Amino acid sequence: FDNRDGQIWFDGKFVPWRNAKIHALSHGLHYGSSVFEGERSYGGTIFKLRVHTDRLINSGRMLGFNIPYEADRIDAACRQVIKTNGLTDAYVRPLAWRGSEQMGVAASRSKIHLMIAAWAWPNPHVAKHLEGIRLDISHCWLLPPASTMPVAAKAAGLYTTKTLVKHMAEANGFDDALMMDVEGMIGECTGANIFLVFNGEIHTPIPHCFLDGITRRTAIDLLRKRGHEVVERKIPAQEIAEASEVFITGTACEITRVQQIGDFAFISGEITATLIADYRDLVLGKTKPKI
Numbered sequence: 001f002d003n004r005d006g007q008i009w010f011d012g013k014f015v016p017w018r019n020a021k022i023h024a025l026s027h028g029l030h031y032g033s034s035v036f037e038g039e040r041s042y043g044g045t046i047f048k049l050r051v052h053t054d055r056l057i058n059s060g061r062m063l064g065f066n067i068p069y070e071a072d073r074i075d076a077a078c079r080q081v082i083k084t085n086g087l088t089d090a091y092v093r094p095l096a097w098r099g100s101e102q103m104g105v106a107a108s109r110s111k112i113h114l115m116i117a118a119w120a121w122p123n124p125h126v127a128k129h130l131e132g133i134r135l136d137i138s139h140c141w142l143l144p145p146a147s148t149m150p151v152a153a154k155a156a157g158l159y160t161t162k163t164l165v166k167h168m169a170e171a172n173g174f175d176d177a178l179m180m181d182v183e184g185m186i187g188e189c190t191g192a193n194i195f196l197v198f199n200g201e202i203h204t205p206i207p208h209c210f211l212d213g214i215t216r217r218t219a220i221d222l223l224r225k226r227g228h229e230v231v232e233r234k235i236p237a238q239e240i241a242e243a244s245e246v247f248i249t250g251t252a253c254e255i256t257r258v259q260q261i262g263d264f265a266f267i268s269g270e271i272t273a274t275l276i277a278d279y280r281d282l283v284l285g286k287t288k289p290k291i
């Protein structure tokens, strides 16, 4: 992915894509001190940009560092990246990390870097839009309790197990996997939150040990606006068998229907179809966001 044309915003300046390099002794690389965002621009406008920027800044704070740019500057840089690269519909990836000034676990004097890249990346599940994706159930790796990791941060370190889980799901012929928490409750997928429909009511796990996605909160708003009951609770894994419709939410996958989790199959229902259309209208600016 490093050998392409384009410009990356790197510590306040644009550099050619191929030259956007870091030192091999960067703390972020050795000890996982990095945080990032995933944003989407539709028709040249980044959806809920300030919400993403605030989460990026807060993720850094949760890892004990301050990103050395104000939110306004980061927003402007994200917009500039889209423009400079001649993009309209794109995925935007800001990343902040501790630099290479100090070696060792302690690195409070290291410089905090920020880079922002963007590229065309359509919804990875777009081909399965109608029938839905298939989820494996991850038994190997559980989501870490909030006392063991900064789980509310979008921190790179949290993706160590997610990468393993995703690879295993793909090797098993699935599109992705559903991860559980240490109590056996339903958690999230490797890059998306999950919703299940029980008797027409929509339920989603409380994000106590994983990311409270911006798309998740947007979906809850849109569903409630339609008059649906949305319940946030701890959902035991055994209840998967009772769900009728299932969908996942995330910036990259937007709203994606799920046709199967492990051995359990779901219908292609109206709640998901309507939400997909409502989300589309919102991101395209045809309706107004609440957050």
Ligand code: PMP
Residues within 6 Å of the ligand: 038, 188, 189, 190, 191, 192, 193, 210, 211, 212, 213, 214, 215, 216, 249, 250, 251, 252
């Ligand atoms: N969980 C994980 C692990 C993710 O990587 C993402 C994608 N950022 C999400 C949930 C969904 O978050 P959002 O809706 O803010 O993109």
